[in-house]
Amino acid sequence: MTNRLMKRLDESTCNFCAVLTMRKELEAAGFKEKNPADAWDVKPGEKFYVVKNDSAIFAFIAGEGSPAEEGFRIIAAHSDSPAFKLKPSPEIYGDGGVVSLNVEKYGGGIMYTWFDRPLSISGRVMTKGADPMHPVKHIIDLKRPVATIPHLAIHFNRAVNEGNPLSVQKDMKPVAGIFSKEEYEECKEKGGVINVMIARHLGVEPTDIISSELFLYPVVNATLTGIHEEFLQSPRLDDLSMCYCALEGLLKEADRKVGATRVMAIFDNEETGSATKQGAGSPILANILRRLTALLSPEEDAEESFQRAVAQSFMISADDAHAWHPNYNEKYDPTNHPVVGGGPVVKINANCKYMTDATGAAVFAGLCEAAGVPCQYFVNHGDVAGGSTLGNIFTSQMDVNGVDMGCAIWGMHSACETASASDHEDTAKVFAYFYGMK
Numbered sequence: 001m002t003n004r005l006m007k008r009l010d011e012s013t014c015n016f017c018a019v020l021t022m023r024k025e026l027e028a029a030g031f032k033e034k035n036p037a038d039a040w041d042v043k044p045g046e047k048f049y050v051v052k053n054d055s056a057i058f059a060f061i062a063g064e065g066s067p068a069e070e071g072f073r074i075i076a077a078h079s080d081s082p083a084f085k086l087k088p089s090p091e092i093y094g095d096g097g098v099v100s101l102n103v104e105k106y107g108g109g110i111m112y113t114w115f116d117r118p119l120s121i122s123g124r125v126m127t128k129g130a131d132p133m134h135p136v137k138h139i140i141d142l143k144r145p146v147a148t149i150p151h152l153a154i155h156f157n158r159a160v161n162e163g164n165p166l167s168v169q170k171d172m173k174p175v176a177g178i179f180s181k182e183e184y185e186e187c188k189e190k191g192g193v194i195n196v197m198i199a200r201h202l203g204v205e206p207t208d209i210i211s212s213e214l215f216l217y218p219v220v221n222a223t224l225t226g227i228h229e230e231f232l233q234s235p236r237l238d239d240l241s242m243c244y245c246a247l248e249g250l251l252k253e254a255d256r257k258v259g260a261t262r263v264m265a266i267f268d269n270e271e272t273g274s275a276t277k278q279g280a281g282s283p284i285l286a287n288i289l290r291r292l293t294a295l296l297s298p299e300e301d302a303e304e305s306f307q308r309a310v311a312q313s314f315m316i317s318a319d320d321a322h323a324w325h326p327n328y329n330e331k332y333d334p335t336n337h338p339v340v341g342g343g344p345v346v347k348i349n350a351n352c353k354y355m356t357d358a359t360g361a362a363v364f365a366g367l368c369e370a371a372g373v374p375c376q377y378f379v380n381h382g383d384v385a386g387g388s389t390l391g392n393i394f395t396s397q398m399d400v401n402g403v404d405m406g407c408a409i410w411g412m413h414s415a416c417e418t419a420s421a422s423d424h425e426d427t428a429k430v431f432a433y434f435y436g437m438k
Contacts, residue, residue, distance in 0.1 A: 001248055001428055002232065002421045006222035008244045009234045013122040013217040015055040015079040015268050016139045018240055022057050022247055022266065023049070029251050031059060036288075042295045047254060050288060054124055054137060055079055055268040056278035058288060059250060065259035067293045068305040071312025074263040074400070075249070075431055076280065076390050077242040077319065078270035081235070082109030082413045084172065086121070086214040091192045092173065093184055099193055100173040101147060106215065107271030111166045113415040114218070118145030119174055121194075123214035127204055135210055138202055145219045146197070147174035174216060218415045230341060230421060237409055237417040239270065242318035245407075245424055249431025260312075261292060262435050270319070270390055280390040286398045314363060315402030316434065317355055317391030318427075320419070321345040321378045323408030336379035338408040341420040343374030344427045347389075347404040355391030360403035364430075371433040373426035376408070 012018035027033075031047040034040055042048070042062050049059040056079060063070050083106045090102040105111070122141035129136045149172055154160050166172065176193065187193045190206035194214070199206040222234035232241075246264045253262075267280045274281040293309050294302040324337040338345040346361050347354045361377075368375035380386040391404040407427055409419040 001425055002224070004248070005241065005244050005424055006224075006232070006234065009222040009236060009240055012079075012236065012240050013120070013141050014083065014215040015081075016124045016213075017122050017141055018079045018243065019051060019055055019057045019266065020139050022059075022243065023051065025247060025251065026057075026059055029254055040291065040295060042292060044296070045257065052284055053268065053276075053278040054139065056284070057264075057266045058285060059264040060288075060292065061250070061254060061258070061262040062292065062296060063259050063261035064257050066297045066300075066305070067261055067289075067309035067312075068297050068300060069308075069312070070259040070261070071309050071314070072263050072289060072400075073260045073434060073437075074265055074285075074313065074315040074402070075246040075434070076265040076267065076315060076317050076394065077246055078239045078267045078280070078390060079243060080107065080268050080271050081238060081240065082107035082271055084109075084114070084174070084216045086194065086212075086216070088211075089192055090194060091176075091184075091188070093179075097178045097180055097184065099176050099179055099184065101176050101194070103168070103172060103174065103216065105168045105172070108413055110411070110414045111168070111172060112164065113411075114172065115149050115151040117148065117415060118219040119147045119149070119216045120145055120219050121147070121214050122217060123212060125198055125202065125212040125214075126210045127202070127208045128210060140198065140201060142197075142201060147176045147216060149174045220416060224421060225418075231418050232421045232424065233416060233418045235416050237419050238320040238412050239318070239406075241419065241424055242320060242406060242427070245427045245431055246318060248428040249433075249435050252428075252432045253436035256436050258436065258438060261296070263289070267390060274390065274393045280394045281396065283397050285394070289398070310398055310400055313400045314360075315355070315391065315394070315400045316364065316431070317389060317394070317402055317404045318406055318431075319347075319389040319404065320406040320409045320412065321347055322412060323410050323419070325410060331381060331384065333379045333381050336377045338376040338378050340408050340410065340418075341422055342376045342408065343423060344368060344405055344430055345376050345378050345408050347406065348377060348379045349386055352392055353386050353388040354404035355395055356403045356405075360401060363401075364403040364405060367430050367434055368426075371426075371430045373429055378408070
């Protein structure tokens with residue numbers, strides 16, 4: 001499973017590429033895409049998926065029983081990670097023909113970890129279609145280094161190791177190449193250096209490109225490190241590692257007949273607050289589940305059946321947790337700090353930043369015990385404010401019972417994060433058990 005996870009991480013260089021990777025695996029396992037604009041006819045045991053915005057994906061296995069009687073078993077995660085996003089017309093021409101790129105910061109990344117790394121570009125590009133309402137979309141990944149963000153030498157900032165405030169607009173502009181004035185002006189007439197490069201990659205004319213959403217990513221593959229190769233190190237572990245543990249569990253149990261309808265919900269834009277049409281704060285999943293309930297319980301009142309289904313359901317909101325760090329013991333709660341390699345982590349917060357309550361924690365601990373894996377807990381240090389995640393945001397749309405959990409990782413939101421390989425193996429086992437229960 002670890003080798004599959006690393007391969008998937010390498011392929012998923014942005015949210016769009018991650019969803020494309022999951023989509024291909026689901027189709028290979030017999031899942032069929034459903035278009036929300038079409039009329040649906042869903043039968044028990046049917047496997048299908050729905051894509052939203054090319055960056056969120058929702059996979060379903062219709063249960064053998066009515067949702068009102070059996071409920072939904074949901075595992076949710078998110079496809080996005082902190083990154084730098086190219087602005088439109090990003091090129092800035094400088095001395096010596098050096099072309100830099102104008103970027104925005106997406107999410108809350110640790111910016112200094114992006115310095116002096118080879119960077120590539122992936123994302124979504126729109127070209128002209130049959131009419132203005134139907135542009136053609138392309139998911140792209142250049143798969144080669146095309147930029148870097150060079151750090152200022154220590155000789156010009158002797159205090160750099162004492163703290164170094166960074167400006168996205170000033171300090172984080174990637175350098176993309178050296179161009180003669182004539183070459184640069186020629187590219188500019190065709191939409192710019194990046195536009196010309198992307199058009200060449202797609203095999204289209206630069207004038208065919210209408211718009212794009214392009215992200216920089218570090219060109220580094222997932223790898224096992226440590227004396228015993230116990231550490232998994234990769235960009236975008238948060239939260240693609242949980243996406244792929246969910247996919248692993250769903251595919252393993254996909255052919256088992258189960259009464260409940262099983263759901264894998266991969267939202268987008270968690271790193272920016274989930275307040276988009278494809279985010280956990282939107283009604284997209286609740287709307288699909290309402291639709292499914294009506295189709296699988298046609299003899300009953302639709303809303304009554306849906307409310308009964310919600311009451312029978314459970315959600316595992318899977319988003320990575322903070323591992324105890326040996327260099328910063330003082331940052332952690334003295335009695336509730338999970339360790340790398342200690343198993344899946346239940347996340348708890350008194351101010352309801354997580355959806356976990358005593359019931360949800362007990363259910364997940366029972367799942368871990370039944371699956372034969374350890375379970376640990378994370379609570380913030382009393383003087384440290386914590387973040388939130390998918391679970392409590394989604395409950396504003398659907399009052400489902402559940403738990404927030406994840407794998408313990410170091411360097412969360414770094415350009416390259418570190419976790420335990422065994423924790424992901426254990427999490428996939430728990431997810432498979434959850435999906436496979438009768």
